[in-house]
C-alpha cells in the first residue's frame with residue numbers, strides 16, 4: 001500500500017467575500033443563556049499497578065495479527081514486553097507547564113511487516129475531552145524523524161530536518177466515535193434565535209456561503225473540521241507544525257481507573273513522511289498532555305532525546 | 313529579552329520580540345463623556361462579524377459600565393491585583409512592572425484565564441440602579457463610594473506590543489505592516505487559547521465550533537478602502553473616531569488622532585501600565601472618581617480633564633470633536649477655519665465639513681402662515 005502525505009486543502013479566499021460579509025449585515029445571533037453541565041465529579045484514586053521496567057531502547061517485535069486497526073486489548077500485546085520511559089515538562093519554550101505533569105510513559109511496540117503499532121499507557125486522574133472554553137484535551141504524540149534521526153533535533157525538528165508526528169487527542173477520538181459536537185451538545189442550555197443562513201424553516205445559502213460565518217473553516221483550517229482520531233503532522237522546528245492530509249495512521253485510546261491506554265498504528269513506510277524498515281535502527285519520541293491540568297500546545301511532557309528503536 | 317520603546321509609560325520595557333512599528337497604526341479615540349451605552353456599536357460588530365456558530369457569546373466590541381461592570385467579569389481587577397503596585401514617577405515614567413516583566417518564568421506574560429461564566433454577563437451593572445425587586449430600593453445608595461459611573465466601550469486595542477501575539481507558541485498571530493491591525497491567522501490557529509489567557513483586556517476569544525481563537529479584526533476590509541470600522545461609523549453618540557496614530561516624535565498636528573492624543577493630551581490609553589501600548593484612546597469622563605481614573609488612564613488624566621473643560625475656548629479642538637461621527641471615511645488630516653471644520657482623506661481631498669457652532673433657529677410657537685400651532689408632541 002502506498003501512503004502519500006500532502007497538504008490539506010487550504011483555499012485562500014479572496015478579500016471580496018469578506019468585504020461582502022462586511023456590508024451584508026447578517027441577523028444578530030444573540031445569546032440568551034449558556035449555562036452548561038458542570039464537570040463530572042472527581043474520579044476514584046489511581047489504583048496501584050506494577051510499573052514496567054525502565055528501558056533505554058525499544059525493540060519492535062514482529063507479531064501475527066492485523067496491526068492496521070488499533071486495538072489496545074489485542075492478544076499480541078501479551079507477547080510484547082512493555083518498558084517505561086521518563087518524560088519531563090517541555091522546558092525549551094514558554095509558555096510551559098510549571099511542573100512535570102506526566103513523569104513516565106509505558107511503551108510497547110509491534111509490527112506485522114506492513115504496520116507498526118505503539119501501545120502507550122500513562123496515569124491521568126481525569127478523562128478530558130475538551131470542547132468548551134478553557135477545557136483542554138488529554139493527548140499524546142509519537143514523533144519520527146523524516147531524515148537521519150541522529151541529526152534531527154528531538155524538539156520538533158529543524159529546517160530541512162523535518163519530523164513526522166502522529167498526534168492523538170481524546171477530543172479527536174470523540175469526534176471519530178460520536179461526530180464533532182454541536183454547539184447544542186457543548187452548551188445544552190444555550191438558546192439562540194438563529195444562525196445566519198440557517199433559519200428554522202428555511203435553510204439558505206451554499207455550504208461555502210455558510211462557511212463564511214466560521215472563519216476557521218472558511219480558511220480550510222484542519223482544526224475546524226471533524227477529526228479522525230489522530231492528526232498527522234510534519235514540522236521543521238518549533239511553531240511550524242502543519243497537519244497533513246492522508247491519514248495513514250489510526251489510534252484508539254481507552255481511559256480506565258485513572259490510566260490511559262492508547263494504541264497508535266501507522267504503516268511502516270509513509271511516503272513524504274518517515275520510513276521504518278525491518279532490521280533498521282531508528283528513534284522515536286513521545287509527548288503527553290494532561291488536558292485536566294490545562295496542558296495544551298507547548299505545555300506538555302516530552303522526552304529530552306530520541307529513544308533508540310530497532311524494528312526486528 | 314529584547315527591550316522595546318513604549319512612550320505611554322515613558323520608558324523601555326521588555327517584550328519577547330524586537331520592537332518594530334508598522335508603517336501606520338490603526339487607532340480609535342472614544343469620548344467617554346458622550347457614550348450612552350446604547351450598544352449600537354456592539355450590535356454593529358456582532359451582526360457584521362460574529363453571528364456564526366461558536367460566536368454566540370462573543371462581542372468583539374462591548375460596552376461595560378464602570379466601575380462594577382466588566383466583560384468578561386472583573387477582567388480589569390483580576391489582572392491589576394496580580395500585577396502588584398503600579399506607581400508612576402513624577403516625570404511620567406512608570407515605576408512598576410509590565411505584564412511581560414512580571415511574567416512567571418514559565419510564562420510569556422502575567423495573565424489569568426477567564427472561564428465560560430465570566431463571558432455570560434456582557435451587560436452586568438448597566439443602568440442597574442435598582443435593588444432587584446421594586447421594593448429592594450436603590451442599591452446605588454448602598455455602594456461603598458460616591459455615586460458615579462461611566463460607560464466604557466472597548467474593542468481590541470491592536471496593541472503595538474500585543475500580549476496575544478507574544479503568548480502564541482505557534483506564531484499564528486501577526487501584526488500587519490500596513491495598518492498595525494493584529495490578526496489571528498485562522499488557517500494556522502490550533503485553539504490553544506494562549507492568547508485568550510494572555511490578553512489583559514480579554515479581547516481574544518475562543519470559538520468552540522471552529523476550535524480556534526478569534527478577535528476583533530479592526531474591520532480591515534473597510535480600513536483598506538479608507539472607511540472607518542463598523543463600530544465607529546454606527547456610533548449613535550458620535551463619540552468615536554478611527555484614524556492612524558504616530559509615535560510622539562512623529563506626531564502631526566493636523567492628524568486628528570495625533571492632535572487629540574499628543575498635541576492636546578485629551579485622549580489617553582487605558583491601563584498603559586500593562587505595557588502593551590494599546591491603541592485605543594479615551595477622553596476621560598470628567599465626573600468620575602479621580603483615583604479610579606488615574607488607575608485606569610495614568611497620571612496625565614488630570615491634564616486631560618483640564619483640557620476638556622477648556623474646550624469651549626478652543627475652536628480647533630472643538631471643531632475636531634464636531635467632525636467626529638460626521639463621516640464614514642478615514643480622516644487623515646483636519647483643519648478648522650472661519651467657524652468651519654474640515655476633514656480630508658489621504659490624498660488631501662475634502663471629505664466632510666461641518667460648522668463648529670450650529671446656527672440656532674428660534675421658531676415662534678404659532679405659524680401665522682399656516683394658522684397652526686407648533687407642537688413637538690403629536
Ligand code: SF4
Pocket residue numbers: 346347348349350351352353354375463465546547548549550551552
Ligand atoms: S454606539 Fe457609541 S454611544 Fe452607543 S454605546 Fe457604542 S460607543 Fe457608546
Ligand code: SF4
Pocket residue numbers: 467468469470471474475476477494510511512513514515516527588590
Ligand atoms: S487588546 Fe489584546 S487581543 Fe488586542 S492586540 Fe492587544 S493583546 Fe492582542
Ligand code: SF4
Pocket residue numbers: 356357358361372373466467468528529530531541542543544
Ligand atoms: S473594529 Fe470592526 S471588528 Fe473590531 S470591534 Fe469594531 S466593528 Fe468589531
